[in-house]
Amino acid sequence: MPRMNMVQAINDALRLEMRRDSKVIVLGEDVGKLGGVFRVTQGLQQEFGEDRVIDTPLSEGGIIGTAVGMAMYGMVPVPEIQFSDFIFPAFDQIVSEVAKLRYRSGGEFTSKMVIRTPVGGGIRGGHYHSQSPEALFIHTAGLKVVCPSNARDAKGLLIASIRDPDPVLFFEPKRVYRAAKGEVPSEAYEVPLSSAAVVRTGTDVTVIAWGAMLYEAIEASSQAEAQGVSVELIDLRTLWPVDIDTIVTSVKKTGRVVIVHEAPKTCGFGAELVALINEKAFWHLEAPPVRVTGFDTPFPYTLENEYLPLAHRILPAVLETARC
């Protein structure tokens, strides 16, 4: 089985889906000739031409608005937003249009598309190349939200997203774009949406993470294990609709839960997860659920490793939760 990093796995998924279905097209800033600023779409324009891998003018609103029209026509657009920090000029189109078209047209039209965008910190990008805005989109009814942590999942989830009938926001954790290397089947395959992965089984504390922070959670879990605390670690993979069964089953077993995400704490996705756990597993809880997150400040440049919920902040939360 070939080894790929996440950039290569996503590129492979796009290539295979574009070969399978001529309606699949890629559009965005610098995606064509350059192959994207992270090189995720490298080589696609050579293979599929300028009509299917399109360097657009510099306008996210234009990219997503035209993608809606293309989707209404029956195409399957896979627009790229260069950084998720730059998705906001398209926020109106995504929130008002992409998310609501199926509902407001009684299902006569849909805006089936996959909006790919790099997310998160850890590349010294300051306020505007580091944010994690997933909660804004989870909050918007009508959008599916995915965030893979590794190459194999990235490929399978992207293929599943492209084949899914609904609009998907596909967040790619840029911090591990090239670091998350592993074996990836060369053929097309789907990792089903809304299915989490239990990446480590344990009995004392459930840790929930996704994207780049999964690796920090793995590190903290190993350290906790060395101190006698057994961690069950869940990689959500799809954030919305979340795989609630996997979460509830695990929390019922451990009675304790720590949620890790890069986005600010307040109204982050962790808040929703805690609410869901309270609703569905409250009587099984042995300790208050804990969130280890980014702070309620803009994302800083120099102090990014203080801001991010890295292993050094996850470990004490896991140990305290286990012991309380």
Added chain:
Amino acid sequence: MATNADQPLSFPADMIRVLRADGTLDPEHDPHLAVDDVVALYRAMMRTRFIDERLVMLQRQGRIGFHIGSLGEEATILGSAWAMRAGDFIFPCYREFGAALLRGMPLQRYLDNMFGNASDNAKGRQMPDHITARDARFGSVSSPIGTQITQAVGFAWAAKLRGDDVVTLVYFGEGSTSSNEFHNGMNFAGVYRVPAVLLCRNNGWAISVPSDQQTATATFAQKGVAYGVHSVRCDGNDLFAVVSATRAAVERAARGDGPTIVEAMTYRMSGHSTSDDPNAYRVDDALAPWRERDPIQRVRSYLIKAGAWDEGRDGELEGEFDREMKQAIAEAEKTPVPSIDSMFADVFESEPWHLREQHQAVVQGPRPQRQH
């Protein structure tokens, strides 16, 4: 109801050029700069380029994380900034550190930003080159494309509402004319006839996308016609033409005749930033004609011809820039990183309970293994 029927419909296809190949000036648009002023601008352009090159080196050595420079665009940036009056105001894009320095931002302040250290006025919160220089009447750099355009129009509008003689200049690249905010900004500027100069640095590229893929129009300036914004184009590698076009736009704004879009034709001689490798999308040959039109070389030839400069003095200048840069770098590099406290300051004017809680938890908690 007033009509706008007096608006011109002609497209600014012609370019203002002043400095001829033979080193003489075309009298039609000659801004009549004093020789001392040309020397001062030459110096400023040389300094900007020197700093640029040094910062690229620092980035390659891993001492700073990033740099986005103005190689080749010095005449556009310094000529336009110089044409602004002391009380006027500049909204930057992200390539205009040279304009901030020209307007008095101390070099040390710039280097403190580049290193993101504790002395940085924005406390190391922003990426390199994302400077703020209120003292220099220069705004605060933000990465998202186009946002500064409407803001500058609002600033200019406020000055007009308050009856103040302030003209506002805003910089953006030609790629930014595709953004929502360009069109909003142009429309509001036109509707309220605000005293603004919208300076489009047409440097040929938006990262890898060439300018002819950004628009179907022949020029970017002509977009002004549709918004009722006066439009001009100038040779952006001709210092005299840039000063002339910008100064005329400032005078027009100050007179109450409203906004101007100036399209300065220049070229991005480097990659988009230190993160970019332009070999992936453009051939080096494209640079050759622009090297011939190097904005600094053209002014140097002019000054030499005017007997106001000799090549030997370039060495002196470089020695001077080298000394000031070495000192500023050494100082910035030895300054510690910002304090944890600084991460929680300035979210609001004072710290609410939730930030106080988070702040205290970090101070009392463990430190990360790596600072970067």
